Amino acid sequence: MTTPRRVFLRLLDGIHRRAWEELPLLYAEDAVVVYPFTGARLTGRTELRSHFAAAASRGVDLRAEDIVIHETTDPEVVIGEFVYRGRRDGRDIDAPRIFVMRVRNGLIVSSRDYGNG
Structure with a gap:
């Protein structure tokens, strides 16, 4: 399981x-992600x-x-609490995050993604 x-x-x-192409498959067809x-x-x-494709292009x-x-x-x-570190839009980032995820049958059905920056 x-x-x-x-x-x-x-x-x-x-x-x-x-x-980026694999990530959408972690989500249910009708998943909802709220920021x-x-x-x-x-x-x-x-x-x-589309969201993940945009990340790839950036x-x-x-x-x-x-x-x-x-x-x-x-x-x-x-x-899950964590810090994203790396580069986005050509800039270094250090961005704390909290994701509150509901997973059903192995797929993300909803997520509230909290972050600043």
């Missing part, structure tokens, strides 16, 4: 490897595919460090 923890770590690994600090929202695998090169995973009493929910 693919646990929410494993799916979260696969997502971070795929971002680090710049596996509460910006109000942005991605709905469905097609929008996620030369995003990130690695997640200082990873802390919080498992919850809800077996579908995992909370």
Whole structure:
């Protein structure tokens, strides 16, 4: 069984490897990803595919460090804290993040991605 923890770590690994074409497959067809600090929202695998394609075109090169995973009493929910370090849009970044993800049947069905910068 693919646990929410494993799916979260696969997502971070795929971002680090710049596996942009693989990443949408971690999400359910009707997944919803919300960025509460910006109000942005991605709905469905097609929008996620476009989101990751844009990352590829912008030369995003990130690695997640200082990873802390919080498992919850809800077996579908995992909370991951980490810091993205690397380059985005030609600039070095050091950006703390928290993802609150719901994973069902091995796929991300919803995620709230909190970050500043």
